[in-house]
Amino acid sequence: MSNPATTDLTGKTAIISGAAGGIGRATALLMARRGACVVVADVKPEVQATAELIEADGGRAMAVQTDCATDAGVARIVKTALEAFGGIDILFANAGITGGMVPRLDTASDSFMEVLRINLLGPWIAVRECLPHMKAGGAIVLTASVAGLRAGAGPIPYSASKAGVISLVQTTAMALTGQGIRINGVAPGLIETPMTAPLFDDARATGREGKIGQLNPTRRGGEAEEIAQTVAFLASDAASYVNGQVLAVDGGLSAQHPFTPKWSI
Numbered sequence: 595m596s597n598p599a600t601t602d603l604t605g606k607t608a609i610i611s612g613a614a615g616g617i618g619r620a621t622a623l624l625m626a627r628r629g630a631c632v633v634v635a636d637v638k639p640e641v642q643a644t645a646e647l648i649e650a651d652g653g654r655a656m657a658v659q660t661d662c663a664t665d666a667g668v669a670r671i672v673k674t675a676l677e678a679f680g681g682i683d684i685l686f687a688n689a690g691i692t693g694g695m696v697p698r699l700d701t702a703s704d705s706f707m708e709v710l711r712i713n714l715l716g717p718w719i720a721v722r723e724c725l726p727h728m729k730a731g732g733a734i735v736l737t738a739s740v741a742g743l744r745a746g747a748g749p750i751p752y753s754a755s756k757a758g759v760i761s762l763v764q765t766t767a768m769a770l771t772g773q774g775i776r777i778n779g780v781a782p783g784l785i786e787t788p789m790t791a792p793l794f795d796d797a798r799a800t801g802r803e804g805k806i807g808q809l810n811p812t813r814r815g816g817e818a819e820e821i822a823q824t825v826a827f828l829a830s831d832a833a834s835y836v837n838g839q840v841l842a843v844d845g846g847l848s849a850q851h852p853f854t855p856k857w858s859i
């Protein structure tokens with residue numbers, strides 16, 4: 595086991611999907627700052643700006659604009675990592691969509707399947723295609739959600755897809771037994787990113803900003819950098835004995851039952 599205490603990522607190459615903004619971009623910037631060469635991928639052209647930000651910060655990055663939930667798209671990302679940086683040590687499969695913000699009982703089959711394709715099949719394709727190039731010491735992190743733990747934090751297909759991601763972490767960890775490659779997940783709570791911007795903007799515009807995060811004991815929403823810190827840790831050698839876990843980073847939201855506190859009755 596190489597230096598188990600370090601969060602330094604020098605000499606490692608990381609692939610990060612969903613990196614045009616939000617959690618993916620924050621994680622790419624942090625991993626690059628810790629020394630990793632980063633391949634950032636996203637369906638949006640803004641992914642190029644993420645690579646430019648990293649380069650301007652003194653890091654090394656390549657951008658791939660593609661659909662990360664297709665075999666061909668992931669093949670392009672893997673090829674870029676191998677050709678530009680010579681290997682793959684870290685995969686952060688993070689691209690995702692909500693498919694709408696409210697639970698509906700009339701979701702059409704194609705809408706349901708599109709959420710599963712991007713949120714669940716996408717990470718699976720990335721895992722499958724990166725693994726043959728990863729050596730012992732490699733680390734994979736998938737983005738789940740508190741919506742995958744139980745109801746109340748997202749629409750039905752979204753929650754089902756993220757529950758699937760949690761299972762993907764557990765089952766893949768077991769399938770990787772003895773190979774020295776770890777896989778973990780992060781389950782963010784409510785984080786301010788382009789995905790949740792309408793909610794935060796609306797709360798601010800209507801003077802309800804103080805209500806954001808009111809259901810968690812930390813009493814606020816989270817920032818993309820707070821998820822990035824967890825992901826960078828899980829991807830590093832400092833997390834060498836953390837495997838098959840999905841860590842909720844949600845201000846404590848998922849630690850509690852929805853009981854009315856005694857002092858507010």
Ligand SMILES: NC(=O)c1ccc[n+]([C@@H]2O[C@H](COP(=O)([O-])OP(=O)(O)OC[C@H]3O[C@@H](n4cnc5c(N)ncnc54)[C@H](O)[C@@H]3O)[C@@H](O)[C@H]2O)c1
Nearest residue numbers: 612614616617636637661662689690739782784785787789
């Ligand atoms: N923001 C939150 O509160 C929150 C909470 C729990 C989980 N998450 C998860 O975190 C991840 C990152 O989301 P975010 O909050 O940073 O929002 P975001 O919208 O900024 O990031 C998601 C990114 O994924 C990209 N993407 C979507 N479909 C894609 C595809 N087919 N191929 C390539 N890229 C694609 C988007 O273009 C976007 O840049 C998502 O998986 C999301 O479900 C977010």
